[in-house]
Amino acid sequence: MSRNTPFTWILLMLSSLVLLFILAPLAGMFLHTGGSELLETVNDQEVRASIWLTIWVAFAATFFFAIGAIPLAWLLARKKFPMKNIVQGIIDLPVVLPHTAAGIAVLGFISRDGLLGKVANSVGLTLINNPAGIALAMAFVSIPFLINSARDGFAAVPERLEKAALSLGASRTRVLFTISLPLAWRSIMTGFVMMFARGMSEFGAVVIVAYHPMIAPVLIYERFSSFGLKYARPASVLFIIVALAVFILLRLIAIRKKETHIVPDAEA
Amino acid sequence: MLKLENISKKLGNFSLAEISMEIRNGEYYVLLGRSGSGKTQLLELIAGLNDPDSGKIWLDNEDITTKKIQERNIGLVFQDYAIFPNLTVFGNIAYSLRCKKTDKKVINNEVTRIAKELNISHLLNRFTNNLSGGELQRVALARTLITSPRLLLLDEPLASIDASLKDDIKRTFRQLNRKGLTIVHVTHDYSEAVILATRIGVIHNGRILQEGLPDDVFGKPVNRFVARYAGIRNFFRVKFRNEGRSWKAECNGNLVLNLPEGKYPEEGLIIIRSNAISIFKADPSNEAGNCFRGVVKELSPSEQGIELLVEAGEMFYVDVPMNDFKKLQITEASDVWISFPAEACIALPGGG
Numbered sequence: 001m002s003r004n005t006p007f008t009w010i011l012l013m014l015s016s017l018v019l020l021f022i023l024a025p026l027a028g029m030f031l032h033t034g035g036s037e038l039l040e041t042v043n044d045q046e047v048r049a050s051i052w053l054t055i056w057v058a059f060a061a062t063f064f065f066a067i068g069a070i071p072l073a074w075l076l077a078r079k080k081f082p083m084k085n086i087v088q089g090i091i092d093l094p095v096v097l098p099h100t101a102a103g104i105a106v107l108g109f110i111s112r113d114g115l116l117g118k119v120a121n122s123v124g125l126t127l128i129n130n131p132a133g134i135a136l137a138m139a140f141v142s143i144p145f146l147i148n149s150a151r152d153g154f155a156a157v158p159e160r161l162e163k164a165a166l167s168l169g170a171s172r173t174r175v176l177f178t179i180s181l182p183l184a185w186r187s188i189m190t191g192f193v194m195m196f197a198r199g200m201s202e203f204g205a206v207v208i209v210a211y212h213p214m215i216a217p218v219l220i221y222e223r224f225s226s227f228g229l230k231y232a233r234p235a236s237v238l239f240i241i242v243a244l245a246v247f248i249l250l251r252l253i254a255i256r257k258k259e260t261h262i263v264p265d266a267e268a
Numbered sequence: 269m270l271k272l273e274n275i276s277k278k279l280g281n282f283s284l285a286e287i288s289m290e291i292r293n294g295e296y297y298v299l300l301g302r303s304g305s306g307k308t309q310l311l312e313l314i315a316g317l318n319d320p321d322s323g324k325i326w327l328d329n330e331d332i333t334t335k336k337i338q339e340r341n342i343g344l345v346f347q348d349y350a351i352f353p354n355l356t357v358f359g360n361i362a363y364s365l366r367c368k369k370t371d372k373k374v375i376n377n378e379v380t381r382i383a384k385e386l387n388i389s390h391l392l393n394r395f396t397n398n399l400s401g402g403e404l405q406r407v408a409l410a411r412t413l414i415t416s417p418r419l420l421l422l423d424e425p426l427a428s429i430d431a432s433l434k435d436d437i438k439r440t441f442r443q444l445n446r447k448g449l450t451i452v453h454v455t456h457d458y459s460e461a462v463i464l465a466t467r468i469g470v471i472h473n474g475r476i477l478q479e480g481l482p483d484d485v486f487g488k489p490v491n492r493f494v495a496r497y498a499g500i501r502n503f504f505r506v507k508f509r510n511e512g513r514s515w516k517a518e519c520n521g522n523l524v525l526n527l528p529e530g531k532y533p534e535e536g537l538i539i540i541r542s543n544a545i546s547i548f549k550a551d552p553s554n555e556a557g558n559c560f561r562g563v564v565k566e567l568s569p570s571e572q573g574i575e576l577l578v579e580a581g582e583m584f585y586v587d588v589p590m591n592d593f594k595k596l597q598i599t600e601a602s603d604v605w606i607s608f609p610a611e612a613c614i615a616l617p618g619g620g
């Protein structure tokens with residue numbers, strides 16, 4: 001066992017401070033919320049509906065955008081094309097935008113005058129103040145997490161495995177579904193969970209696109225601004241508990257997939 | 269028959285240049301070259317993993333230059349085997365049959381048959397993470413052979429295998445070749461070429477330097493590079509001169525070698541195999557050949573016995589069988605005589 005030098009102690013102390021910084025506010029919130037208040041909130045139909053809305057809309061946004069994001073991630077990992085760096089920059093753009101600005105951008109896109117809004121209107125759908133609009137706002141700010149994680153996963157699959165599959169008579173599609181996707185699965189699932197979690201916790205972009213129906217972060221803000229900290233706290237605690245439970249469940253599903261050892265091209 | 273016609277391919281700073289070769293059906297062709305010489309790139313062009321910039325590839329009189337990789341029916345075993353880690357051994361071997369949507373019963377029978385042939389039946393239900401190099405090699409081979417390829421390409425197939433398993437794998441390759449399978453095997457190890465090849469090509473910097481039967485390539489290397497590959501360590505830059513009916517080669521004014529009859533240019537390189545030189549404690553009087561007195565400078569173990577470095581005007585590497593070495597009781601600084609026939613001097617006219 002290595003000796004605990006002063007250097008190790010300093011590292012431990014600094015690390016503990018950071019962890020405490022994350023845990024202390026959460027612990028304080030939980031400790032300040034009584035069981036009866038929490039029970040009352042669980043029975044509050046409005047809170048339950050907003051949490052449920054948050055979860056399913058975030059999941060639907062992640063699921064539907066994954067259909068396009070995963071092929072894009074594969075292209076970024078495998079293909080060389082002009083202006084690839086610019087494409088990569090565009091994908092990362094939502095991460096650096098202020099979320100309210102992202103909300104304004106999405107609102108412009110889905111309002112009646114916007115490109116997507118006009119198309120939706122033509123089939124009788126209004127995206128503003130609609131779960132579909134909320135999903136778009138959530139996806140806008142969270143999709144880089146899925147694309148980047150999936151891209152790293154595909155990049156870690158040795159190309160020679162794909163070449164071997166081709167030489168054995170597999171079509172490109174078959175190689176994608178039998179070799180590339182299964183081997184990149186872990187990273188894709190991690191990206192999926194991260195995108196879902198990020199979408200679920202989004203406030204800034206969503207509040208601009210849809211104040212109603214209220215997702216949980218908007219409801220918490222509304223309770224805080226209308227009734228104060230005491231009333232916002234139980235809803236926050238409940239949302240955190242549910243979000244954590246869903247997050248852990250999805251992580252477990254992702255981890256359950258059998259771990260495979262991949263030898264990268266460089267080692268081969 | 270596989271035929272390459274003026275194949276060129278640029279890959280970054282490296283390029284394969286105007287490669288032409290013919291490999292007849294049933295041959296065991298070994299392509300010998302250092303890492304980075306272009307041998308793997310050439311295999312990938314034949315397999316269809318990359319397209320050449322120019323030139324044509326023919327297989328059994330069919331132009332396959334632009335044919336889809338899936339339709340070439342050429343088996344390729346990768347250097348690191350490229351076994352799919354997400355599939356079991358069975359799944360790996362059955363992969364190509366599943367691509368063709370073959371009936372499950374047929375797949376089972378075929379996989380069982382080929383696994384039995386390659387002694388890997390006991391591994392079929394295992395995942396591949398913990399298999400040894402030899403086992404992975406057999407799985408990769410089974411996975412390729414189940415496609416009944418017209419041509420089998422092996423990329424450094426023995427490079428990652430324990431020495432103890434190499435003989436088994438070599439025997440398997442030889443048996444496959446005896447059954448009629450045409451094999452192209454690329455390697456950097458000339459001993460593999462000596463043991464397995466019916467024909468050899470030596471590739472360097474993207475060019476084929478020499479092709480032919482193993483005896484021709486190793487016995488008459490066309491240049492210094494090929495000679496080095498053939499394990500030759502005695503190289504002498506010489507000036508050739510004609511004295512009456514006999515030819516001599518003068519090396520830096522230190523040494524004059526008797527050469528066999530033939531035609532020689534003014535200058536060139538002489539190579540002498542270290543196992544073609546005999547060693548004596550006294551003057552063996554080899555007047556027709558070459559005989560020089562020298563001093564042993566170094567002793568080191570070799571495959572046959574002991575390799576001596578003898579200073580006799582020039583430095584000569586001499587391979588001595590262990591029995592002879594013990595009989596002669598040679599030590600460092602021993603005075604010795606080295607002798608070799610004129611025919612042991614092989615002239616490389618261009619100098620390599």
